[in-house]
Ligand SMILES: Nc1ncnc2c1ncn2[C@@H]1O[C@H](COP(=O)(O)OP(=O)(O)OP(=O)(O)O)[C@@H](O)[C@H]1O
């Protein structure tokens with residue numbers, strides 16, 4: 206048996222070009238499948254990571270029925286005000302597990318600084334509650350307390366205006382002068398929208414900016430309570446108050462995740478389809494190579510049978526050959542697949558940046574799970590063996606005299 | 613008991629080409645037989661059947677008294693390996709393997725790899741210095757000597773040679789024939805030789821004349 210295996214490896218070595226070509230077919234097939242799936246996994250993990258990074262115990266209630274859109278958390282602007290009431294806040298506060306309930310109002314306002322004017326979103330809430338609920342944190346200065354104090358999102362302070370805005374500077378909001386008391390940390394990623402907002406006390410918004418009503422209710426869930434369960438209690442309660450009509454949306458961490466997952470699985474199906482097709486092409490390539498290579502050697506099979514090789518020994522030689530090709534092709538395919546995946550992601554990044562569509566800023570990298578590696582290796586090994594076995598069997602079943610006559 | 617026996621052997625190729633039509637032949641141990649006849653009369657077909665490289669359409673081939681019709685792949689392979697050595701007109705060496713490896717090959721398949729024996733045989737046929745060459749680097753006569761060494765490596769009872777000199781010039785051919793007939797004389801291995809050449813045929817103890825798939829005459833010296 207050892208000698209038979211050596212013969213097989215020997216054959217591979219002595220037909221370098223054929224071995225190389227066949228191997229290339231396997232590598233392409235495996236690499237494309239591993240690369241694309243790995244890339245999809247990478248994107249998946251970045252998005253899931255983003256969602257998990259923030260507010261895993263904060264539930265947001267917004268007016269209007271939420272429609273599936275690509276970037277759920279940057280939809281503040283489109284929401285109509287006025288559908289949430291003080292009554293809703295009171296009722297939510299009574300739900301066990303609702304530790305802090307923060308009604309807020311946001312609106313588009315004119316912000317002037319250093320001769321420049323921008324239209325930005327102002328977010329107004331109770332100072333105490335805001336400090337409790339906020340997960341982004343303050344980079345410089347402090348949270349707002351009262352009066353005409355404003356806290357700036359990271360981008361507002363550092364990037365949007367020609368001149369950076371530091372603390373103690375004065376900005377005009379809808380013509381009213383406010384003093385900058387702090388700058389938030391950079392939220393980035395899916396939460397980039399927070400960086401372009403400004404934050405003021407709710408009372409000041411009412412007094413100086415004539416902003417009232419409630420456009421969002423944020424609920425911090427007490428430790429030990431399941432945010433998902435609390436979210437559904439809130440949903441039930443609000444529905445009850447509205448006599449069954451659902452003109453609001455409860456965004457729980459689960460909700461965000463499930464929307465992200467829907468998008469991701471759509472993407473994975475697409476990529477999986479592409480990868481599947483490329484593997485099919487690869488598999489046909491392998492089979493074709495194996496087929497011609499075995500046919501080419503029909504005469505050799507005849508010689509081996511004439512000097513006493515059994516059918517099984519001949520099969521073993523060819524199976525080892527094609528198995529080795531399948532196996533090493535699989536390994537190389539995984540390695541090259543990593544490269545292909547990275548290339549694909551780089552290309553994707555380029556187009557995303559060019560179009561400016563998406564809010565994901567962290568660049569995803571290929572993620573190759575052990576399961577993917579094992580599956581890819583098994584698959585290419587199996588395809589290699591099968592592709593070799595069928596023609597080898599046909600040749601081994603010939604009478605030696607016939608095989609020897611083969612040109 | 614004959615080494616090889618054919619009993620009323622027919623071979624009909626598709627579609628309806630009767631290559632052999634009722635061959636009866638006994639080959640005794642240690643004999644040197646030659647088979648002659650015009651091209652297409654069925655000589656190669658007969659030799660292939662005697663060597664279990666093909667199966668007859670009708671009749672039986674017995675090797676050492678054993679009916680080959682009853683044997684499966686494993687037993688037939690074993691017969692080819694242990695009792696029969698083949699020498700072909702076109703050498704039929706494996707191009708990727710060296711001279712030595714080609715000769716060792718049958719012992720690999722029998723599970724008793726024996727490079728020493730292979731080397732000894734190659735030395736005996738005068739190729740001791742070319743063990744590591746590839747077949748493509750040898751002359752026709754040298755290749756045929758490699759094939760002969762390969763045929764002998766498992767100590768067969770019979771060597772079947774199908775026009776072993778057909779592809780060689782007369783001088784080289786004569787040397788190969790000398791080698792084969794001396795092997796027959798010295799080791800007692802049975803030798804069945806196909807040839808076109810009446811001079812070559814005359815070196816055998818028995819000459820079988822074939823025509824149209826039949827044995828038409830036998831001459832014994
Ligand atoms: N595989 C085959 N299929 C069909 N016909 C065949 C096959 N092999 C041989 N034949 C035919 O059988 C007959 C005998 O062929 P064979 O090769 O035995 O002749 P031969 O005596 O060896 O001839 P040569 O001296 O030219 O080698 C020929 O008519 C040949 O065409």
Ligand SMILES: [Mg+2]
Nearest residue numbers: 655656657774
């Ligand atoms: Mg012939």
